[in-house]
Amino acid sequence: MNPTLVDRRYRLSQAVMAEVDKEAAKYPSRRAAVKSALRYCQEEMGWVSNEVVTAVAEYLGLEPIEVYEVATFYDMFYTEPGGRHRIRVCTNVSCMLRGAEAIVNHLQEQLGIEIGETSPDGRITLLEAECLAACGGAPMLVCGNQYFENLTTDKLDSLLDQLD
Numbered sequence: 001m002n003p004t005l006v007d008r009r010y011r012l013s014q015a016v017m018a019e020v021d022k023e024a025a026k027y028p029s030r031r032a033a034v035k036s037a038l039r040y041c042q043e044e045m046g047w048v049s050n051e052v053v054t055a056v057a058e059y060l061g062l063e064p065i066e067v068y069e070v071a072t073f074y075d076m077f078y079t080e081p082g083g084r085h086r087i088r089v090c091t092n093v094s095c096m097l098r099g100a101e102a103i104v105n106h107l108q109e110q111l112g113i114e115i116g117e118t119s120p121d122g123r124i125t126l127l128e129a130e131c132l133a134a135c136g137g138a139p140m141l142v143c144g145n146q147y148f149e150n151l152t153t154d155k156l157d158s159l160l161d162q163l164d
């Protein structure tokens with residue numbers, strides 16, 4: 001992604017603008033709403049493209065690079081297109097000690113892909129994540145906005161069955 005590539009085709013939807021305005025009103029500066037704006041846009045678009053960065057920057061009165069820095073700092077923002085669902089498996093210390101490697105291996109086998117890849121049917125992108133602050137439920141993963149904890153291979157199979 002290159003923040004200097006300005007593409008003005010994307011516009012924030014009315015619904016996103018309303019949510020961003022609500023969030024921005026809580027703070028003295030509209031800059032504070034960058035993360036919220038990116039989250040709402042990502043929910044609508046599936047990922048944070050150059051167009052999204054530019055549109056958020058324009059709406060909040062910022063430079064695209066300022067929004068780009070936020071988008072690339074947090075791993076919850078996807079700056080590349082991916083599958084309809086993203087599964088992020090925590091492989092940090094607590095999860096690693098409680099079997100994250102087996103969780104990753106099972107998902108890779110079931111999906112026929114490696115970490116960082118998308119299934120050929122475009123359904124699932126498999127990603128690694130740093131600690132997601134749910135160590136008590138290790139091993140865990142996040143899919144969409146939902147946490148799945150104390151994972152077993154049965155729970156993984158059930159999750160994969162649910163995803164369209």
Ligand code: FES
Pocket residue numbers: 090091092093094095096130131132133134135136138140
């Ligand atoms: S180490 Fe996995 S949630 Fe903290």
